[in-house]
Amino acid sequence: MGAVIVFCEASATGIRSASLPAVTAAAALAGHHGGEVIAVVAGAGAGVAAAAADVARYAGVGKVLTFEDARLGVPMAETLAPLLARVVKETGATALVATATSTGKDVLPRAAALLGAGMASDIVRVDGANRFRRPAYAGNALEDVEIGSAVVVASVRQTAFAPAEAAAGGGTPAAKVQVGVVGTIDTLGAEVVSVQATKSERPELGDAKIVVSGGRGMRAGENFKGLEELTDLLGGALGASRAACDAGMVPNDLQVGQTGKVVAPQLYIAVAISGAIQHLAGMKGSKVIVAINKDGEAPIFQVADYGLVATWETAVPALIAEVKKLKAG
Amino acid sequence: MKILVTCKRVPNPEQKLKLGGGKIDLTAVTWQLNTFDEYGVEAALRLTEKGKGGERSGEVVAVAVGPKEAAQQLRGVLAMGADRGLLVVHDDGGLDADAVARVLAKVVEREKPDLVILGKQTVDGDSNQVGQILAALLGWPQATFLAGLRVAADGKSATTTREVDAGVEEKRVPLPAVATVDLRIIGKRSVRNEGLAGPEAEWEETQRYASLKGIMAAKKKEIRELGAAELGVTPAPLMKVVGYEAPASRKAGVRVGSVEELVAKLHNEAKVI
Numbered sequence: 001m002g003a004v005i006v007f008c009e010a011s012a013t014g015i016r017s018a019s020l021p022a023v024t025a026a027a028a029l030a031g032h033h034g035g036e037v038i039a040v041v042a043g044a045g046a047g048v049a050a051a052a053a054d055v056a057r058y059a060g061v062g063k064v065l066t067f068e069d070a071r072l073g074v075p076m077a078e079t080l081a082p083l084l085a086r087v088v089k090e091t092g093a094t095a096l097v098a099t100a101t102s103t104g105k106d107v108l109p110r111a112a113a114l115l116g117a118g119m120a121s122d123i124v125r126v127d128g129a130n131r132f133r134r135p136a137y138a139g140n141a142l143e144d145v146e147i148g149s150a151v152v153v154a155s156v157r158q159t160a161f162a163p164a165e166a167a168a169g170g171g172t173p174a175a176k177v178q179v180g181v182v183g184t185i186d187t188l189g190a191e192v193v194s195v196q197a198t199k200s201e202r203p204e205l206g207d208a209k210i211v212v213s214g215g216r217g218m219r220a221g222e223n224f225k226g227l228e229e230l231t232d233l234l235g236g237a238l239g240a241s242r243a244a245c246d247a248g249m250v251p252n253d254l255q256v257g258q259t260g261k262v263v264a265p266q267l268y269i270a271v272a273i274s275g276a277i278q279h280l281a282g283m284k285g286s287k288v289i290v291a292i293n294k295d296g297e298a299p300i301f302q303v304a305d306y307g308l309v310a311t312w313e314t315a316v317p318a319l320i321a322e323v324k325k326l327k328a329g
Numbered sequence: 330m331k332i333l334v335t336c337k338r339v340p341n342p343e344q345k346l347k348l349g350g351g352k353i354d355l356t357a358v359t360w361q362l363n364t365f366d367e368y369g370v371e372a373a374l375r376l377t378e379k380g381k382g383g384e385r386s387g388e389v390v391a392v393a394v395g396p397k398e399a400a401q402q403l404r405g406v407l408a409m410g411a412d413r414g415l416l417v418v419h420d421d422g423g424l425d426a427d428a429v430a431r432v433l434a435k436v437v438e439r440e441k442p443d444l445v446i447l448g449k450q451t452v453d454g455d456s457n458q459v460g461q462i463l464a465a466l467l468g469w470p471q472a473t474f475l476a477g478l479r480v481a482a483d484g485k486s487a488t489t490t491r492e493v494d495a496g497v498e499e500k501r502v503p504l505p506a507v508a509t510v511d512l513r514i515i516g517k518r519s520v521r522n523e524g525l526a527g528p529e530a531e532w533e534e535t536q537r538y539a540s541l542k543g544i545m546a547a548k549k550k551e552i553r554e555l556g557a558a559e560l561g562v563t564p565a566p567l568m569k570v571v572g573y574e575a576p577a578s579r580k581a582g583v584r585v586g587s588v589e590e591l592v593a594k595l596h597n598e599a600k601v602i
Contacts (some may be wrong), residue, residue, distance in 0.1 A: 057537035102493040104474050113465035118567025121456040136455050144572040189503035190470035197496040232413045253492050267601040288599045305582035318588035
C-alpha cells in the first residue's frame, strides 16, 4: 500500500483552517495504508510557498508538494482534478482525501473518476484502509462503506475530525517541501470570470465557536439585524435555516443543514427555527444547543439543551441586553 | 437546445427511517422525485422558454436509473413539461455514484445533449458526486452547485453563478457541459437562455407544478425503458454500503423561563459564554 495524498487549500496567510481536519483524517488513513501523508498545495503566486511552509508544520505531514501557476489561481475542478490524479499516480499513492468544502466537493469526485477510484463523501470516521463511516439520509443513518478500487478517495466532514496540530519540536519543515512540475493544464475552455468575496469580519461558519441562526419565523431579511448584533457580541458566525434562505431573507451561503453547511460549534442558538430534519442534520453535533421559538411544540426543542418559548421580537433584544450586561461584568 | 436532466426517485425525507439489523427497510416508504432534480427540471424547462408561459423551443429529456416503478416520477416530470423520458431499468440499491455516472455517460453518448443538468445531490445518499464524475467521464467542463445559469445567445457557452465558500463565483463553460443545481436556481431570474428570452424575462420563484393539462399531455409522452446492457455498460459499484447504524440521539434538555435564566445557565452551567 502507498501514501495518502491530502489536498490542502491555501488562505491568504497559510493553510485554510477548513483543511486541517483533512490532515488529521489523512494521518489516520495513512496508518492503515502504511505510507506517508503527502500534502498538495496548488495556486498562483508567492502565497503557494507560504501556504506550503505552513502545511509542513503540522503533525503527520511527511511531505508537501507545491504546484504554482497563474492558471491555478482560482480553484477549478477542470484543472485541479487531473493534477491530483497525476500526483496519485506518480507517487504511487493509494488514497486521496480533502475536506468537503465547496472546492473539495467540486474537485474530488472528478479526480476519483479520472483514477477509476470509488469515493466516500463526507466521512466522519476512518475504520480501515478502505472502510469509512459517513452520514446519509440527512444524518438519520450512518453508513459503513467499503471501497473496492485500488485507490480510495474520501471527502472529510470538517466537524468530525479535530484540526491537525503543529508538530512538537518543529523539525525542519522547509525540508519537507518539494516544488512539483505543473505540466500541461487544460481548462477545457472553462473560466472563472469573477469571484465576489463575501465581506465579513465574522469567523467562517465551519470554524466558529458560536453560531446564531435564524429561521422562517424571522419573516424578513431586515429582522436579521438583531441576530447579527447578537452574533457579533458573541464573536460568532451567523447562520440560517433553509426556509430562511429559500425565502431570500439571507444569502444561501449562510445555510446550515443537510444541503448547506454542517456546523458543530460549542454553542448553537436557533432562533425562530422549527427544526426540520434537514436543518437538524447540519447542527445536531453542536455541543450546546439553545432553541428559541414561540411554538413550544416545535421539533427543535427535542434536540435543544436549553429551550425558551418566546418570540424573537422579545427574546433577541433581551438576549443582547443580558449578554452586554455579562460582558460588562 | 437539447437538455438531458436526471430524475432520481428518493424516499420521502419527512418519513421516519426504519433502521434495524444494520439495514434500512424501504418496503413501506413513499417515493418522490429528489428535490434538487426537480429544481434541475425547472431550470431545464426555463432554458427552452421565452419566459413564463411563453413559447418553447428545444427539447428536455428526463432520464432515470432505477426500477420500473421510477416511471411514476418520470411521468410527473413529463407533466411538468419535459418532452420525453428514458428509464434505464436497474435496482435502486447496489449502485454507487460511479456506476450511475457510467450509465448516464452512455445515455449522453446516445442522446448528444448540449447540456446535462443534475441536482447537486440526492437527499437519500447525500453523496454529491454523480455530476462531477459524469463530467470527468465525458471530458466535459462542469459547473456545480449552481444558483444561476445563463446560456449565451449563440448557444455555445453558459455563464453560471456558484455560491462557494469564498463568495459568489461566476464561471463560464463552453457547451456541452455538465451542470448541477442548488436551491437558488429557482429564483425569478436565475435561469435564462439568451437566445430565447430577454433580460426582462422572469418566472415564478418556485419549481412549477403539473397542471391538469400537463398531466393529460404527459400520458401521451414517451417513456422509453431500456436495460444497461443495451447501452453497453455493466454497472458495478466501486463503493458498497456494508451496514447502517442509527446515529446517537440527543436528549431534550430543560426549558428555561426567561432570557435572564438562559444567559445565566449558558455562563455558569454550560460555560459557553
